[in-house]
Amino acid sequence: MLLLALDSSATASVALGSYQGGTLTVLAHRATTDTRSHAEVMSPFVEQVLAEAGYRGRDLDALITGTGPGPFTGLRAGIVTARTLAFAWDKPLYGLMSLQALAEAAADTARARGHQKFLVASDARRREVYTAVYELTGTGYTLLDGPTVGSASQAPHLPSYGFGAGLYPQDLESQEGFESLQPDAPSLLAAACRLGVENLSQDTSALYLRESDAKVPLARKKALGS
Template sequence: MLVLAIDSSATASVALARLHETGYDLLAVRETDDTRSHAEVMAPFVREVLDDAGVASSDLDALVCGTGPGPFTGLRAGIVTARTLGFAWNLPVYGMMSLTALAEEVFDSALAAGHTEILVATDARRREVYSARYALSAGGYELLEGLTVGKAEELADLPAYGRGAGLYPDALQAVEGFSDLQPRARFLLAAAARAGIENLSTDTSALYLRESDAKVPAARKKASA
């Protein structure tokens, strides 16, 4: 089945793949390293990915979107895009925790290194990280703990992968060569193929782990007569 994936939990990415019983075939990808241009690039990325693969929206079978955690505005851009396209194209939209993409990307290398448990972490700003702890085995990976948001020094002393680990190497065991990774749509597709898309949730609620920095201004007091 043809599946389009979207993630904007950190950077913006869109990917298209054909999922089958033994894995997936990646057909087209668009990604950016910018963490602040999600709204501007998301729709063009979708159009370019479909054009690259020579695929029409009517050919698609489903969409997958990363549900975070991530910054409020950026994360909403990807989720709203996926929901809107699903509605317009009459397609199911499945939600996946974005950190799953990191676990999927590093799985083979972490297992080859002999790791049985790992942390994946991304930048949560405010000198904090979003993180999750996974158990690894030959059969795949399993979420043990998370999602969490907090100080890097408060996390378990485990091999750590992702941009969050790279930001705080004194507090985390950042794995060399993997400390700059961000969640990417192509690895959401890989994770969906591993899990079986029929087993995914249609809940696309954003995984916000704390309140937004933006506050609604308080009502002004009326001037006394």
């Protein structure tokens, strides 16, 4: 199964992977640490990973997009790119919460450190974090709570993985080695394969968790009565 994953919930990243016999091989990936250039890089990243691996869009079996939570503009860039490509190539598109990528990247370490329950956190700006709580199972992990958005001081006191935890070590039990971890497309691919792509939702609605800063202006009052 040839899969393409896109995530722009924090940084922007794209990964192409082959999933065969229960094993995922990442064939090519691209990422940027810039949190403000998502719209400019997503399409070129897709073109680059396909070219590097020697495939075309129509060779794909499915696409996966991270659905957040994340900031409005950046998150939309990845989702819209994925929707457009899935339509153009006539391929199925699945949505997966972006924090699942953090859980996938942290789960093995959490198990090794004896953290049966753990928290993942990404930067929500405004001095807040997006969080979710996971619990290890015999074969992986399961979501217990979230996603939520709020101040780090309000988050559960659990071992915490991700860039959001690294920002607020005074409030979260930030785990060494994971202070810069962001949701990314390779980890999103791995999470999707662990869950079973066929079991994923085709709902790609964005998880914003809070209202936009942009507001529709109210109608202006007339200076003179009619």
